[in-house]
Structures are given as C-alpha cells and as structure tokens.
Amino acid sequence: MRRVVSALASPQLLALLGVLLINWFLFPPFFRITWQDGRLFGSLIDVLNRGAPVAILAIGMAGVIATKGVDLSVGAIMAVAGAVAATMVVAGYPAPVAVVAALAVGLVCGLWNGFLVAVLDIQPIIATLVLMVAGRGIAQLITEGFIVTFTDPLLIFIGTGSFLGLPMAAVIALVLMIVVTLIIRRTALGLFIEAVGVNRAAASLAGIRSRMLLFLVYGLSGFCAAVAGIIVAGDIRGADANNAGLWLELDAILAVVIGGTSLLGGRFSVPLAVVGAIIIQAMNTGILVSGFPPEFNLIVKAGLIFIVLVIQSPLATRLVPVRLPKAEARK
Amino acid sequence: MNDTAYALEARGIVKIFGNHVALDNVNFGLLPGEVHALLGENGAGKSTLIKILTGAYQPTGGQVLADGVAVTLDNPQHAQKYGIGTVYQEVNLLPNRSVAENLFLGHQPTRFGFVDRRKMERDSREVLKRYGLDLDPASELGAHSVAVQQIVAIARAVELSGKVLILDEPTASLDRNEVERLFEIIRDLKARGLAVVFITHFLDQVFAIADRVTILRNGKLIETRTLDGTTRTDVVRLMLGKDVAFSGATGVEDARPLGEVLLDFKGYGKKRSVHPFNLTIHKGEVVGVAGLLGSGRTEMARIMFGADSADEGTVTVSGKPANISRPTDAIARGFGFLPEDRKVEGIFGDLSVRENIVIALQGKLGWFSALSRDEQLEIAGRFGESMDIRAASLDMPIKLLSGGNQQKAILSRWLATDPAFLILDEPTRGIDVGAHAEIVRTINRLRDEGLALVVISSELDEVVAYSTRIVVMRDRELVAELSGENINPGVIVQAIANHREGPPA
Amino acid sequence: MSRSLRPLVATAVIFAIAYALAVFQFPNMFSTRVLGNFLTDNAFLGITAVGMTFVILSGGIDLSVGAVIGFTGVLIAVLISLAGWHPLAAFALALAIAAAFGGIMGLAIHYLQVPAFIVTLAGMFLARGGASVITRDSIPVNHEFYTWISELTIRVPGGGRFSFIGLLMIAIFIIGALVAHRTKFGSYVYALGGNETSASLMGVPVARTTVGVYMLSSVLAALAGIVFSLYTSAGYPLAAVGVELDAISAVVIGGTLLTGGYGFVLGTFIGVMLLGLVQTYIIFDGTLSSWWTKIVIGGLLFLFIVLQRLIFAASTPGEKSH
Amino acid sequence: QADLSGKVIGFSQIGSESGWRAAETSVTRSEAEARGVDLKFADAQQKQENQIKAIRGFIAQGVDAILMAPVVATGWDDVLAEAKEAEIPVVLLDRGIDAPEDLYLTSVASDQVLEGRVAGEWLVNEVGDEDCSVVELQGTVGSSPAINRKQGFEEGIASASNIKITQSQTGDFTRSKGKEVMEAFLKSSNGGADICAVYAHNDDMAVGAIQAIKDAGLKPGTDIKVVSIDGVPDIFTAIAAGEANATVELTPNMAGPALDALAAYWADGTEPEKFIITESKLYTAENDPQGEYDRRKGLGY
Numbered sequence A: 001m002r003r004v005v006s007a008l009a010s011p012q013l014l015a016l017l018g019v020l021l022i023n024w025f026l027f028p029p030f031f032r033i034t035w036q037d038g039r040l041f042g043s044l045i046d047v048l049n050r051g052a053p054v055a056i057l058a059i060g061m062a063g064v065i066a067t068k069g070v071d072l073s074v075g076a077i078m079a080v081a082g083a084v085a086a087t088m089v090v091a092g093y094p095a096p097v098a099v100v101a102a103l104a105v106g107l108v109c110g111l112w113n114g115f116l117v118a119v120l121d122i123q124p125i126i127a128t129l130v131l132m133v134a135g136r137g138i139a140q141l142i143t144e145g146f147i148v149t150f151t152d153p154l155l156i157f158i159g160t161g162s163f164l165g166l167p168m169a170a171v172i173a174l175v176l177m178i179v180v181t182l183i184i185r186r187t188a189l190g191l192f193i194e195a196v197g198v199n200r201a202a203a204s205l206a207g208i209r210s211r212m213l214l215f216l217v218y219g220l221s222g223f224c225a226a227v228a229g230i231i232v233a234g235d236i237r238g239a240d241a242n243n244a245g246l247w248l249e250l251d252a253i254l255a256v257v258i259g260g261t262s263l264l265g266g267r268f269s270v271p272l273a274v275v276g277a278i279i280i281q282a283m284n285t286g287i288l289v290s291g292f293p294p295e296f297n298l299i300v301k302a303g304l305i306f307i308v309l310v311i312q313s314p315l316a317t318r319l320v321p322v323r324l325p326k327a328e329a330r331k
Numbered sequence B: 001m002n003d004t005a006y007a008l009e010a011r012g013i014v015k016i017f018g019n020h021v022a023l024d025n026v027n028f029g030l031l032p033g034e035v036h037a038l039l040g041e042n043g044a045g046k047s048t049l050i051k052i053l054t055g056a057y058q059p060t061g062g063q064v065l066a067d068g069v070a071v072t073l074d075n076p077q078h079a080q081k082y083g084i085g086t087v088y089q090e091v092n093l094l095p096n097r098s099v100a101e102n103l104f105l106g107h108q109p110t111r112f113g114f115v116d117r118r119k120m121e122r123d124s125r126e127v128l129k130r131y132g133l134d135l136d137p138a139s140e141l142g143a144h145s146v147a148v149q150q151i152v153a154i155a156r157a158v159e160l161s162g163k164v165l166i167l168d169e170p171t172a173s174l175d176r177n178e179v180e181r182l183f184e185i186i187r188d189l190k191a192r193g194l195a196v197v198f199i200t201h202f203l204d205q206v207f208a209i210a211d212r213v214t215i216l217r218n219g220k221l222i223e224t225r226t227l228d229g230t231t232r233t234d235v236v237r238l239m240l241g242k243d244v245a246f247s248g249a250t251g252v253e254d255a256r257p258l259g260e261v262l263l264d265f266k267g268y269g270k271k272r273s274v275h276p277f278n279l280t281i282h283k284g285e286v287v288g289v290a291g292l293l294g295s296g297r298t299e300m301a302r303i304m305f306g307a308d309s310a311d312e313g314t315v316t317v318s319g320k321p322a323n324i325s326r327p328t329d330a331i332a333r334g335f336g337f338l339p340e341d342r343k344v345e346g347i348f349g350d351l352s353v354r355e356n357i358v359i360a361l362q363g364k365l366g367w368f369s370a371l372s373r374d375e376q377l378e379i380a381g382r383f384g385e386s387m388d389i390r391a392a393s394l395d396m397p398i399k400l401l402s403g404g405n406q407q408k409a410i411l412s413r414w415l416a417t418d419p420a421f422l423i424l425d426e427p428t429r430g431i432d433v434g435a436h437a438e439i440v441r442t443i444n445r446l447r448d449e450g451l452a453l454v455v456i457s458s459e460l461d462e463v464v465a466y467s468t469r470i471v472v473m474r475d476r477e478l479v480a481e482l483s484g485e486n487i488n489p490g491v492i493v494q495a496i497a498n499h500r501e502g503p504p505a
Numbered sequence C: 001m002s003r004s005l006r007p008l009v010a011t012a013v014i015f016a017i018a019y020a021l022a023v024f025q026f027p028n029m030f031s032t033r034v035l036g037n038f039l040t041d042n043a044f045l046g047i048t049a050v051g052m053t054f055v056i057l058s059g060g061i062d063l064s065v066g067a068v069i070g071f072t073g074v075l076i077a078v079l080i081s082l083a084g085w086h087p088l089a090a091f092a093l094a095l096a097i098a099a100a101f102g103g104i105m106g107l108a109i110h111y112l113q114v115p116a117f118i119v120t121l122a123g124m125f126l127a128r129g130g131a132s133v134i135t136r137d138s139i140p141v142n143h144e145f146y147t148w149i150s151e152l153t154i155r156v157p158g159g160g161r162f163s164f165i166g167l168l169m170i171a172i173f174i175i176g177a178l179v180a181h182r183t184k185f186g187s188y189v190y191a192l193g194g195n196e197t198s199a200s201l202m203g204v205p206v207a208r209t210t211v212g213v214y215m216l217s218s219v220l221a222a223l224a225g226i227v228f229s230l231y232t233s234a235g236y237p238l239a240a241v242g243v244e245l246d247a248i249s250a251v252v253i254g255g256t257l258l259t260g261g262y263g264f265v266l267g268t269f270i271g272v273m274l275l276g277l278v279q280t281y282i283i284f285d286g287t288l289s290s291w292w293t294k295i296v297i298g299g300l301l302f303l304f305i306v307l308q309r310l311i312f313a314a315s316t317p318g319e320k321s322h
Numbered sequence D: 001q002a003d004l005s006g007k008v009i010g011f012s013q014i015g016s017e018s019g020w021r022a023a024e025t026s027v028t029r030s031e032a033e034a035r036g037v038d039l040k041f042a043d044a045q046q047k048q049e050n051q052i053k054a055i056r057g058f059i060a061q062g063v064d065a066i067l068m069a070p071v072v073a074t075g076w077d078d079v080l081a082e083a084k085e086a087e088i089p090v091v092l093l094d095r096g097i098d099a100p101e102d103l104y105l106t107s108v109a110s111d112q113v114l115e116g117r118v119a120g121e122w123l124v125n126e127v128g129d130e131d132c133s134v135v136e137l138q139g140t141v142g143s144s145p146a147i148n149r150k151q152g153f154e155e156g157i158a159s160a161s162n163i164k165i166t167q168s169q170t171g172d173f174t175r176s177k178g179k180e181v182m183e184a185f186l187k188s189s190n191g192g193a194d195i196c197a198v199y200a201h202n203d204d205m206a207v208g209a210i211q212a213i214k215d216a217g218l219k220p221g222t223d224i225k226v227v228s229i230d231g232v233p234d235i236f237t238a239i240a241a242g243e244a245n246a247t248v249e250l251t252p253n254m255a256g257p258a259l260d261a262l263a264a265y266w267a268d269g270t271e272p273e274k275f276i277i278t279e280s281k282l283y284t285a286e287n288d289p290q291g292e293y294d295r296r297k298g299l300g301y
C-alpha cells in the first residue's frame, strides 16, 4: 500500500499533472470528455490514443535500456511490420494471418538485434543503427515506396476501434503494459535484466544466462514495435513505409528516461516508461490544441524536456549534492 | 592542541549519508615525519575519513586544517595542491591509459603546450625502477595484473605527495617482497618529513611500520596512541570493543579420513592460460591454493567454474563425466565461485543487498519459480544475520556497504544455493580482523558440513589454518601438492620458490 | 603493435581493400577528381566527426550536432544577407553562440546528472527549432567573400579540385589528433571515458573537462555549419538532418569504442572516408532504388562492424569477454 | 519520342518520402527506358549534401546529362558550375532553384504558388459569400512546397474577406500527422462545428484529416470541405465517395518533358524554354474521379 502511495507521488506523475494543467490553462476545454458514437471523445482521450504507439515502444525499450542497451531500430521495425500487414491483407490473406505475420517479423527483427548485441557483442547503438537504416529500406521494398491502402476491418479496428469507449490503441498499450509488467515482476526476469544491466560479468558468474536475456529484451522490443506499427497502419488505413514511426525511437527512449530508467542500465519500470510516453504526448497535443505556430514546436518540446529532467534530477530531489557517487550516474 | 604542528588535521568531522552516521565527531591529526595507522573494522569509517581529508567528500560538519589553517577541499585535485597524495581503497586508476599517463595524469611534463611523452616515459621508467618494476611505460595499464596496478597507484601518490601520503589498504594485493619494498619507500618518505597515513587490516604491517595508530569503531574515534608499549591484543580489543581470540595457525588435525571423491580433474587446462593439471577433491575437505601473484591461481579457478572454458582434459563430478564450459553448468552441479575482484565481478552495485544475496539461488531456480519479496527478505535476513552483514537495511544498494560487508554478502549468495563445492578466490582480501575471523570460521564450518572447498589465498598463515591439503602454483602450473606435516608456511614457501626440482616430499 | 592500435589498422585495411574493389569495378573512381570530391563533400561531416570523437572518447554522445549545423547556417545567412554583416563577423558570432550552447549542455550533463543522450536530444530540438524560428526559408548568401573562398581551390590534372573546405577539414583532423593525443585536455578526455570516478579521484577536473568536450563538439559543429554554408552558399533550417548519426557511425567505424576511453582521431578520418566511399560507390553503380540504397548502406555498415569485430575481436581492449 | 539510346543520364532524386515521390521516380525510370536511356539513379535520402555528392559523382563518371529534383532552392551554384565546366547539361525537375539561369538547361516544374492559388480560388467559388473559417495542414516546416502552397492559397483567398484561416499547423506531409493535427483542430473548434473547410498542402494529409473528421462524427466533404494538392489515387477515391471536394494535380511526369528537351538540344542545339511549367489542373467530383483513380492506379503511386 505504501508503495502504491509513493508511486503516485513519483516525479513522473507530478510532471504529467503539470503538463496537463498547463494544457488546461492554455486550452480550457482540455479536460472535457463527451460520449459520442459509442466511444469517449476529447483531448484527453486523444492523448491516450496518440500516445499509445510510443508507449508501446517504450514498454519494449525499457527492458532494452535496463540492460544498458538502446534500440534505435524500433521506428523502422514499425514501418516493416505495417508494410507486412498491409501488403498481406491487400494480397488477400486473412487479417489474423497478416497480423501474426507482422508480429513475427517484428520479433525476428528484434532477435536479429539481440544476435548482434549478445552474440557478436556489438555496441547496441551501432548494432541497432544497422536496422534503423536498412529496416526502412526493407519496408519500402515491401510496399515499393507507395502507401499501401487497405480496407480490412480488423486492421482498421486495431488502429481506430474502441473498446469500452476507450481507443483500441490505448487499450492494447494498457494490456501490453500490464502483461509485460506481470511477466517481468512475477517471474525473476526483472531481477535478471537489472542484474545484467548493472554488471554483466558478475551476472554471468552468478549463473544468469545473459545472452538469452539480451535476445529476450531485444525480441520484446521488436515485438512491441511491430504492435505499434500495426496500430499506426490501421489508424491511417494504410502502410506508409516512408513515414511510419519516423524518429519515434527518440521519443521512446525519451519516454523511458523520463520514466526514471538510467541509460546506464539497472533499475527500470515499465509503467513509468508508459507514463513518460503519455507526458510526451500530452506535450504534443498541448502544442496542437493551444495553437502555437509550428515553428515553435521543437523549442517548446526542448524546454519541456528540460523542465521535466530538472524536476527529476538528483539535484532537485536531494538538495545536498554528494560529490562522488554522481560520477557514476551519467554518460 | 594548537601548539602541535599538524601537517593535516581533521577536527570534529561529522559525515552523514542519508540517515546513516558514517563519522561522528572524529578528530585526527597527522604529524610530519610519522607513519600513522588508521584502524577499524569494516565499515568503521576509515575510507570515508580519507575521502574527506582529500576533498572527495565534503564533511557534514567539522573542518579540515592544512598546516593549522582551515581549508575547504573542493575536490581531489584541490587536495593535490596542498601536497596530499592518495591511494584509494579500490585501485582507482585508468586501465585504458598507459602506465606513464597513469603516473603523471594531471601534471604531465609539457613542451610548447604539448605533453612531452618522451620525457614522461623516461621519468616513469625511473620511478617504476624504484619499485622494482621493469615494464614498458607506454603499455596499457589494464594489461597488467592488479598487483602491478596497485604499485603504479602507490607510485603516483608518492610522486604527488609533497607533505602527506595517504594509503588506503595499499598492500591488499601485494606479495611480501612488494610490501617490503613499499615499506622501504615509506621509511624514506618519513625521513624526508612526510606524514603518512596507512590503512590496513594486517596488524603485522602496522607494527612493522607505524608510529602512531588511530582506531575508529562505528564511525566514532576510539583512541589515538603511539605504538610503543601497545600490544596487538590492545589494538584488536580497541577495534572490536571486546576480547576475541583470533590465533593464526590452528592447524587441522591430521589423518582425518577423506570423504568420498566429489571432483576429479584430469589433464584439465587451457592453452596460454593454465597448464593441464590433475586434481582430486573430496567431500569435506579444503584445498588451499598457494602461489605468487600472477601464478595463475585465479585462472585455474575460473576454468574449474566454467567462467573460462577448458580446452583440454576431463572432469568428473561424483564419478560421472561432466562438461563444464559455462558457469551455469557449474552452478547446476552445486558449484559456487567467489571472485577475486569484488567490484568488477562480484557485486551488483545498484541492486539491493537482498537481491545480491538471492540472485544466484534465483538463477538456479530459473525465471519462473521466482522468489517472492518476502522469501527473498527471509533468505537475505537469515544469511545477513549468520554472516553478520552490517547494513542499515537489506534494501539499500550494496555499493554503499563497506568492502568486508560486500564480501560477506557475496559469500552468502553462494551459501544460499546450498552448494556442494565452493571456490573462494582471496576471500579475506581487504577485510578486517572481525570479518576475517568470521570467514575463516565459516570455511571451517562448511568443511565440517561436508562441503568441498578450494580456497585461493596469499595469506600463508591463513591457508595453513584451514586447509586439509595445499596445492602450489607457479608459472601457471600446478607444481606441488602438500598434505599432513607439510602444511606449514615454511614448506609452502619452499615449494613456491623451488625451481624445476620436484615437489618436496 | 599496441593493442589499441589494432582496430585502427583494421579500419584502414578495410578501407584500402574496399577502395581497391570499387576501383576495380569502376576505374573512374581512381581519379584526382573523386579524391578531391571525397574531401570537399565530406568536409562538414569530417569536422563534425572530430568533435564527436572527443565526445565519444569521454564516454558521452552528442545528438545536437546536425541541428547546430543547420542553426549556424541559417544564422550566418541571415546575418550576411539580411543584416549585411561581414561573413567573418557572422562566423565569430556563430562560433561564440555554439560555444555557449555546448557549454550549457555540458553544465547540464555534469551538474544535473542527466544522461548526455537526453540533454543533447533536447539541444537538438532547441537548435533545430531555433533555426526554423529565425527563418523557414532557405536563404542564399551572395557575398564576394564566399566567392573568394570558393576560388581558393587547388586544381590538379585529372579534374581534381582540392577546395579550401576540404583542406580545412584535414587541418582540423590534424589539430584534433594533436589535442587528443598530445595535450593534457586530451588525456583528461580519455580519463573521463575510462572511468569517471577514478578520473575524478586522480584529480582530473571532471566538470571543466565535460563542459570543454561539449563546447568543443558544438564549436566544431558550428564550424561544420560554416563549412556547409560555404559549400552551399546558403542557409537552410533543415540542413544536415541526421548528420549526428553519420558522425557517430564514422567515429565507431573508425574504431572508437562508444563506451569511451579508446580510439583515435585518425580512425575517425578513415571512418568518414569509408562512408564517403560507400556513397560514391552507390552513385557510380546507379541502379539501386531508394529502398535498396538504404538496405545496402545498412548492410555495409553491418559488414564493416562485423569485419572489425571478427578479425580483431580478441584484441579489442576494454571489453573483456563475458 | 526521340531515341536516346546510348546516352547515360544521371538522376538525382530527393528520396522516397511520399507516394507522389515514388511515382515520380517510377515514371522517370519508365520514360528513360522508353527512350533507351541508361539512367543512373541516386537517392539522396532527403539530404542536399547527398545530392551534391551525387552530382559530383555523375560528373566524375562522365554522364551525358543530369536530371535533378532539388531538395532545396539554394546552394547549387558551385556544383552546377562544375557540371557546366564539364559540359554536362543539367535539367531541374519539379522545383526551381536560386541560381544563375545559365547554370542549367531548363527547369521542368509546376508552379507551387499557383497550385495553392488554384485551391484557394476553388474555395472562394465554392463558398460564395458565406463566412468560412479554414484550417490549414502545412507541409514540413521550411520546405519550399509548404511555403509556396501556403502563400498561393493566401493569395487565392485574399479577395474574399469572408474566408479566414483560423488555425494552421504542420502535418509533415504525412497521413498520420495529418490525422493527429486534424483531431486537435476539431477539438479546439467546438468539435468541428466552427470549421468550414480544411486545406491540406498534400493529399496524404488530407486523407488523414478525412479520417479524423469521420471519427469525430462529421461528414467530410459536406460538413467540412476538403481541398488539397497532388492528385494521388487515394484522394480520387475520396472525391468519388464525396469525402473530399477538390485536388490540384501535380503531375509526376516531369522527366518526359525534360528528356524531350534534352533530345531536341542534342539533335540540333535547340535551347529549350528556361522554365517548362507543368499544368496545375483542378479536379473535383465533376471530373470523373473514379476514372482518374483507375488511370492512376496503374501508374504505380
């Protein structure tokens, strides 16, 4: 119980609250939610709906970052998965088959990253950069550069449908978050992932199969990216290999970091990473509804990141700085 | 006290970490030309005091005076300006840089604004020669053994110290000759009027070199006194605050019947690492491994555990051939391994003490049978108590514990897996008398419970104390096996020193 | 041969082999013109990569460099074309702003203890956003100084042109190598990348060095922005998008470890040339579609890393086998 | 069609950021093939520096001519001077550049300002003298089509004081951003009741916006008018379904006229016109949208 209370007081949720209040201040109807055509409708719902893809990416990314890695390829994997699903339904395969195939392709992409990192021992940024560059090419190869439009009801439902009034994308993100959190925390996986991230040499001496774990976290990240890719394709009823997921890897990483996971590996929290994604989206939506000229988007974003990070930084939480341990806390 | 001309003085130092009082109103004064031993149990606050004296930490209260003037030391570099040179407890050098650069970093000789490498390397060669090291100063530090790195750290501190030299457990990884050479240098510096602080857990060394001693216990200053007229027992009593009987060699009674064979290594070895060796290990025995630094003991331990895989020979466990090429293979068969370098291969610094203790057990159980938090706390609490791990909470990150307590936690990690065979590499390195006795007691207890142990140690007295058998390594080769009568320091030294002649007896 | 030199040699050998193969297929690629183009066309990337090498050696990363290039280009274009400044004055202001910008990022990284990845990501948004706020248009620069610089080109037989900016890049590489390997600052950077705690206990001025590294990176990025502006005679807010990833690739392909502490400035030069070679090869080939171009670049990136890794895995320092 | 067999022509394309761009690439390839040209294709991945490299590479290779779709208007003087020095004619595709006119043979492009104006004028006609607040989905901030199409549209509606742009944001030329931004516009305009029309700088954003409007329970094309630019197949489907109202075509066939100009130039030295402007044709429901869709589908957008 006490843990729940202290989680609610976490800087992430406070930051989210702050961003939402600013949005409300700039755009008074921000919190207004109406019921329309069997679904909830309002800016807040948009935040959840639009934030879902990055939140899903962040779910996978959190595990990767906990092992001291990073996955730059998720945006490209989104494009690949979307392309696979779309071209398959257009070619006449049943939608469930297409979805499963797209998820499988995402998983394979993730395992490929895992292979480079775990077996070939390539540094994660560079290992995943390979797929970040090539992946989008593969997606375009599949769609031949065109937006593959489809009318399949299942895919469209995944992207734009609603469940209990909530957007399907947000529901999927929520379910994925709960399932992954349970798997990680109810098994020893979370402990092992953190152990590998903190000290891989010690982990392998303690009998942890760090390779398997790396395969697992990168595989999960690829899988999550595929889920996000299918959602994004379903949302616009077409696979846009050129733009789907473009630069979303940066948002996902940002979300995980805002969620309090250090890029140096170790302690991580999937739910807080999701909160991080929602914070980012709340910022984006706030900019859109408040009517800032678009030239200022990036500047506002930079400023808000900065504020969130300052709120979270050890300097603010612990006003008396200790000199030495901080040395390890960055890079 | 104003009339005493301290070179460096700490007055009323208080240091609080979170809500843990690491130092409580400690006074400490250093006279020029003295060697001052700083003693205390693990976690007594020695390293913390040193870090405050050298600007690495800022005190919560009290002040630091250099030559009687109050100073604020913002960082270690600032302290260097006051002529304070320091070797911190863990080797704190840069393995990625050359030996010469490690010696001179921050004050490299320059020519026209550029670092004069040639001069730097020439000077380095000179400096290292004084410590009997003949190595290429341009070589990477990380390519050398821990002992060599330790000597480089000491050499660096000596070069930097104009007035005060602080050594926090500098001898933990040095062999006798190297310690002797270090002492010569310290005596020389003392003669030149330097004040030297010397932290160690070896009382012999304290009595060999120190003039005065300051004893800390639980962050409090117990006493500062001259060593003249002080006995070992006095010192130990002051440190522990009670009387303990820690005697050196207890000796293990002869002719103990050996238990059944647990492990049998035949021609086991790895090219360019360890020569093939034969070793049979029985249940209920402790095999001590002696040898000089760098003789390949750690490497032998690593291939036994599968941390490096052997490329020749066979091993049988309880008579059945086994393939041990990864730690998981070894752990599945009930092996445990306490590595030599705690910081790099032992602890998970950011994880809690609790998690550090249960991790190997959990690894053995696998992903799905996860221990609940309560089970973890119960296990960690049980071992924390029986090993006397001193931590404010089992949920604090282990990196905040002192070295000795970290070591006990790692040992607990393996005991929690209910092992049949334990390999301990330098289990008592950098550990205070109390913890030392604790670990030796644990080794004896485990042996009596029927475990098989291989214990690597550079402390001959200690090896002799608990070993049923001793193997000696030299140049990566197992050269002798001693038992019975032969388990005594004299014979071991002879075996280590012997050249090419067959093993004694 | 010293252990840490091997990845460098590996890269050099790979480059030589790759170039030889390319020339074998397209003899035209071995000409002074192509060599001159290598230098001129990669000048801004090379200069950026020198700064990035320092950042990575110190164990950090700087994602803002591409945006700084774009910002600098726009700023000087506006100052010269719209405000009528002399280019040199505009350059000086741009470099000063970049120094302040990098310094602030360094301060935030050190004192707020926020990972460099995030701070420089925010810096990237800020600089890119700042550029679009100044102008959304691309602004041409027509100034006799620019013409004069572009005429400072050494022409050699075979159509080769060795331009001022190409030679400037070489000079920056030489200076960068001297600073990295021959000055105290350089040794502090390596120290930081090796182990920050040790470095601080050994008396390395960690704060100052961190700030210095990011300042250097931003200043070099601004210089690259100036070079880009000379190269295109214009300023455009969307110029050099994604150059940070190219620079990071060049540094890593050049044998510098992303974890910091090991590497050479010269390696980065070879890395930059390798990337240039790949692009030139693709252009000469001329049959790849847009997507195959991406796939081939990704594949070659993979190939280089794996080659380096496999041939010299055993000797790569700093990474013990696990 | 002239036969250009044996000619080697380099084509420096911006990238493949949109369906329209991919169509242009494939049309260029087929036009070249029809004339027997050996086309060397170089994709610049949206980067000017890569385009400059590509042109230098073409020069080093000694191609006969260069086609270039410039990513940005400025910064071409030096490299085009090099091409000129090597006597390689350069033809610009789909946008013009800020450079002396003697550096290139001709430029085949649409008039982007005109495109915007056509869209704007259509809207003026459409609404008559009713009040109309328009929301605008801009292209990528700083890109020249975004700047010009915005300007053209503003010119187009300048005469009608009843038409006002009330909100304007960038949708990055993509469907998903177009949809997201439109959702926000709807929220901040009284659920869409205050919006009379949406103007999108390209069709992809318009397609996204149409979905957003539908999700909000309104009828695109009726409750909110939709006008955009490009003429990609999907917008014709939308027009046929009554969900979009108008689009201004931007033809992907820039290479055809370019190659014809080159052929004439090589045949007898005919200097082509400096600016070959392609038509900016308006399509509405009256122009057989389903037929247009079918014709274009084969083109491979």
Ligand SMILES: Nc1ncnc2c1ncn2[C@@H]1O[C@H](COP(=O)(O)OP(=O)(O)OP(=O)(O)O)[C@@H](O)[C@H]1O
Pocket: A325, B017, B018, B020, B022, B040, B041, B042, B043, B044, B045, B046, B047, B048, B049, B089, B400, B401, B402, B403, B404, B405, B430, B432
């Ligand atoms: N940065 C820190 N944060 C919190 N607690 C700390 C920190 N550093 C040290 N401590 C605590 O302060 C106490 C004193 O530690 P210190 O390292 O000074 O002991 P020590 O006497 O050097 O022990 P050892 O002989 O094992 O090295 C210990 O209980 C330790 O856990």
Ligand SMILES: Nc1ncnc2c1ncn2[C@@H]1O[C@H](COP(=O)(O)OP(=O)(O)OP(=O)(O)O)[C@@H](O)[C@H]1O
Pocket: B143, B144, B145, B146, B147, B148, B291, B292, B293, B294, B295, B296, B297, B298, B299, B300, B340, B458
């Ligand atoms: N003087 C030296 N110079 C360079 N390398 C050395 C030196 N001494 C040892 N080494 C290397 O360091 C490694 C140390 O070996 P290992 O750790 O197995 O020995 P050890 O007997 O366990 O010694 P230690 O007590 O230091 O652990 C060996 O690989 C050896 O080659």
Ligand SMILES: [Mg+2]
Pocket: B046, B047, B048, B089, B168, B402, B403
């Ligand atoms: Mg200590």
Ligand SMILES: [Mg+2]
Pocket: B297, B298, B299, B340, B425
């Ligand atoms: Mg050892």
